[in-house]
Amino acid sequence: MPTEPAPMKYAGARAGLEGALGAEGGPGPEPQKIKKPGYEEVSGLDALDLAPKQDKDRLGPRIWRSAWPKLLAILIVLLAWEIAYLSGWKPSYVFPSPAETFKTLGDLVTTADFWGGVRLTMTRAITGFALAVAIGTVIGAAVSRFAPLRAAIGSLITGLQTMPSIMWFPLAILLFQLGEQAIMFVVVIGAAPSVANGLISGIDYVPRTWLRVGQVMGMKGFARYRHLILPASLPSFVSGLKQGWAFSWRSLMAGELLVIVPGTISVGVRMQNARDLSDTPLVISYILVVLVIGILIDQLFNLADNALRKRWGLTGS
């Protein structure tokens, strides 16, 4: 028999032999063992059923493989932009070239003022999001726990989710004037429904057999939530968080453009100022900044999501 493991595709062919050997443990040669670290103790049928350990490529080529399509896409966008600029579609003071814009952006990100603005905006975003998560989680848990509450506001939550957040600003301004609270109000009302919905659907779709297992184990009340319902609803909750973040980020940007709190110079305020000065390169620079922040945070959520999926074995490999 070969000493190296057979390719997993053909594992079934050898399963019988090794299974019989491993199970009866009779005299004779030692059962074949898979020569991979960490798997030595496995023998017989089960060893062949184990998921193959994926060989990890070196880091360099892997990064390149995932990066080149993105780089190409950026290159194409820049090229189209340059062509539009050269075609003279708009005067150059209205529609700047990529080179000019990136020069502005380069100058911008080296100023302390800019980072002050980013810090203010991010502080608002994180505070608002944290508040939305806290409120959304409480509402979601309450709705999934009490049937009358679900009947009362279940569909309302979904309705709120589809409301464009900018619709809330006139009311927010009347209620809270031009202040931080007005912005927070809209950020929370934009993000909380997604968080709540993520939790509700997570709890609703806990597999029935898991619930039965919990019941047979004698799980009740708080222990049932702590050890079964909440962990089981985690993947759905994480996607709710991710969606909630997207909503809160959008609401925040709308808020910063509309609700200018005296004395605060956030990213939105700076962008508005740039528009007032007809400084298109600066406006585009801020658009790029907001885009990059959005992508970075989204990547963070994806990282968390993927780590969870990997841990649970939900990856479709």
Added chain:
Amino acid sequence: MSILETSGVRTASVVRIENVSKTYGSGSNALLALDRVSLDVQQGEFVCLLGASGCGKSTLLSLVAGLDKISSGTLDTGGRKVALMFQEAALFPWLSVIGNVELPLRMQGVGKAERRQRALELLEVVRLEGFGDKRPHELSGGMRQRVALARALAQDADILLMDEPFGALDAMTRDILHDELERIWREQNLTVLFVTHNVREAVRLGDRVILLSSRPGRVIEDFAIKHPRPRRIDSPEVSGQAAEITDRLRAEVARHAN
């Protein structure tokens, strides 16, 4: 001892099912799943419930497990603890293998060090030493059922209820797990109620095979399996008795179809 005193019968019956019926729904939509089923399971007995799909054998297990309420009759487990295993292992993916086995102990309030110790012992019982730190998805189907068995044993139950636990496994793995289950059943002095639609499996494992009819579920016959253990699923004795039971089952299905 108290069982003997109070009941005054010669054997200790662990599960007493008397004229149990189960109806789902009500009015014209009512569906009779079980019809006056009576069954006594003795201490240490391995009883297989056999029947075609829809005969209510899983319903009966749910009733014994207390997951569902009976419509009429009496069902008495004397307050004994039950553990239940399903066709799917239903392990919790957020816990490691040993975490899954420890969970029932945790629910019983067993301390941290002790439950780790006990879980390690149980993993040894199901021959999964060294796999405690793996995640359920890293294991094969057969290994997952071993973990599920260890978790059921961790519930320290007197009665082990098994609902087609090996139904989704290949024949070779199933054969090995039959041996393991038989060994564990004897070592741990368990009482097992085992649901299957596989006649050979029932004859291979059971002290008794209870044949149920379909829609509504009724006890047709109670076969005593006397062949010496350990048995082999492909032995002439097992095959012979399986053929006999299959004929009886076939006659029942035919009667039902007409």
